Amino acid sequence: MAQKLVAAGASVVVLEKSRGVGGRMATKRMGESVYDQGAQYFTVRDPALATLVEGWRERGLVKNWPDSPHRRLVGAPSMTAVPKALAEGLEILREHKVTAARRHENGCWELDVENHGIVRAERMLFTCPVPQALAVLKAGEVVLPKKTAEALEALQYHPCLSLLVTLAGPSAVPAEGVALAEGPVRWIADNVKKGIAQNVPAAVTIHASAEFAEANYGLPEADVAARLLPAVEGMLGAAVVSMTLHRWKFSEPKTTHVERCVWLPELTLGFAGDAFGGPKVEGAVLSGLALAESVRAGLQTTT
Numbered sequence: 037m038a039q040k041l042v043a044a045g046a047s048v049v050v051l052e053k054s055r056g057v058g059g060r061m062a063t064k065r066m067g068e069s070v071y072d073q074g075a076q077y078f079t080v081r082d083p084a085l086a087t088l089v090e091g092w093r094e095r096g097l098v099k100n101w102p103d104s105p106h107r108r109l110v111g112a113p114s115m116t117a118v119p120k121a122l123a124e125g126l127e128i129l130r131e132h133k134v135t136a137a138r139r140h141e142n143g144c145w146e147l148d149v150e151n152h153g154i155v156r157a158e159r160m161l162f163t164c165p166v167p168q169a170l171a172v173l174k175a176g177e178v179v180l181p182k183k184t185a186e187a188l189e190a191l192q193y194h195p196c197l198s199l200l201v202t203l204a205g206p207s208a209v210p211a212e213g214v215a216l217a218e219g220p221v222r223w224i225a226d227n228v229k230k231g232i233a234q235n236v237p238a239a240v241t242i243h244a245s246a247e248f249a250e251a252n253y254g255l256p257e258a259d260v261a262a263r264l265l266p267a268v269e270g271m272l273g274a275a276v277v278s279m280t281l282h283r284w285k286f287s288e289p290k291t292t293h294v295e296r297c298v299w300l301p302e303l304t305l306g307f308a309g310d311a312f313g314g315p316k317v318e319g320a321v322l323s324g325l326a327l328a329e330s331v332r333a334g335l336q337t338t339t
Contacts, residue, residue: 037161037163037308037324037325037327037328038050038122038126038328039122039125039126040325040328040329040332041328041331041332041335042125042126044328044332044335045335046331046332046335048126048127049127049128049129049155049157050123050126050127050128050129051129051132051134051147051149051155052128052129052130052131052132053131053132053133053134053164054130054131055130055131056116056130057116057119057120057122057123057128057130058115058116058118058119058120059074059119059320060074060075060284060287061074061075061111061115061116061118061119061317062074062075062115062116062282063111063114063115063116063232064200064280064282066200066202066278066280067202067236067278068202068233068235068236069200069202069227069233069235069236069239069278070114070227070232070233070234070239071200071227071232071233071239071241072110072111072114072115072225072227072230072232072241073198073200073241073282074115074196074198074282074284075115075316075317076110076115076213076223076225076241076243077101077104077108077109077110077115078108078109078110078316078317078318079106079107079108079109079316079318080107080109080318081318082318082322084322084325085318085321085322088321089109092118092121095121096112097111097112097117097118097121098110098111098112098117098118099112101212101213101230102211102229102230102231103211103212103229104211104212104213105212106212108212110230113231113232114232129149129152129155132149132150132152132155133149133150134147134148134149134150134155134172135148135149135150135172135175136148136172136175136176137160137172137173137175137176137178138176138177138178139176139178139303139305143158143304144156144157144158145157145158145159145160145304145305146176147160148175148176158304159304159305159306159331160304160305160306161305161306161307161308161327161331162305162306162307162308162309163307163308163309163320163324164309165193165285165286165309165311166188166191166307166309166311167191167192167193167286168286169188169307170188170189178303178305180300180303181300184298184300187293187294187298188293188298188307190291191289191290191291191292191293191311192289192290192291193285193286193287193288193289193290193311194246194249194250194287194288194289194290195246195249195250195253195283195284195285195286195287196243196244196246196249196283196284196287196288197243197244197248197249197252197253197260197264197281197282197283198241198242198243198244198281198282198283198284199241199242199243199244199260199261199264199265199279199280199281200239200240200241200242200279200280200281200282201239201240201241201242201265201272201276201278201279202236202238202239202240202276202277202278202279203236203237203238203239203240203272203273203274203275203276203277204237204274204275204276204277205237205238205273205274205275206228206237206238206273206274207226207228207229207237207238207240207271207272207273207274208270208271208272208273209224209225209226209229209238209240209271209272209273210229211226211229211230213225213226213230214271216245216267219245219267220244220245220248220263220264220267221242221243221244221245221248221264221267221268222243222244222245222246223241223242223243224240224241224242224243224268224271225240225241226238226239226240227239227240227241237274238272238273238274240272242264242265242268244260244264246288248263248264249287253283253285257279257280257281260281261279261281288310288315289310289311289315291311292310292311292312292313292314292315292319293311293312295312296312296313296322296323296326297312297313297323297324297326297327297330298312298327299327299330299331301334306327306330306331307327308320308323308324308326308327309323309324310323312326313326
């Protein structure tokens with residue numbers, strides 16, 4: 037989205053609360069182990085995304101999941117490759133958490149940024165989870181149109197618990213990973229067999245089911261592991277050497293908005309993300325492109 041707007045002549049500043057970019061297209065290093073800890077792969081159905089992916093493939097940013105019989109694509113060398121490439125050339129302020137947003141009568145947005153003072157802008161576009169965006173607006177006493185507010189407030193998310201495990205020996209996890217329909221584990225994959233981790237026998241990503249994550253989100257890491265590991269013991273194949281737990285409070289939308297994005301030109305305010313385009317990487321990309329197009333159209337009418 038940001039790249040599209042820059043190409044249209046807009047001056048864009050991205051405020052990112054984390055140290056890295058990409059959100060759930062996240063890769064984590066723990067000692068010698070490397071894990072795709074969030075989105076494990078993505079698929080392509082829409083022609084707009086297919087065109088983008090063709091360019092990413094030519095640049096060596098994506099590849100097919102090794103040995104997978106499905107049409108799964110992964111980042112190369114890991115899932116963060118694509119967002120890192122998209123971030124090139126953009127002004128991105130990392131570790132800039134927006135705590136409140138106010139809109140003045142002159143139409144200017146004023147953002148309170150934790151530990152960094154105030155940032156001002158003519159337009160504000162949210163791509164974070166909707167509850168976080170609404171909290172920022174509420175803190176700045178911004179009132180949305182009633183129907184828009186009701187639709188956005190109705191969007192809810194599943195949390196995610198991602199347990200990252202290093203093993204003493206090779207795992208028994210199939211190379212293509214395994215999606216489980218029942219029990220506390222939803223997904224398991226070995227990042228060594230995926231081609232990401234190279235210096236350890238096995239680096240396994242375990243995603244808890246949505247139901248388990250909701251019921252056990254606040255438990256300590258050891259308690260979560262004690263409940264998840266027995267469910268996949270037969271696929272681990274070796275002793276656990278180390279582990280860490282990552283939590284996403286807003287991981288996957290339970291429902292999606294009827295529109296691919298929300299753009300309020302009267303407030304110069306927009307919303308995009310997987311809660312609009314669909315609960316996958318493709319949905320998030322298409323939503324961002326749709327919002328960029330809406331904003332770009334407004335830029336043309338004012339020039």
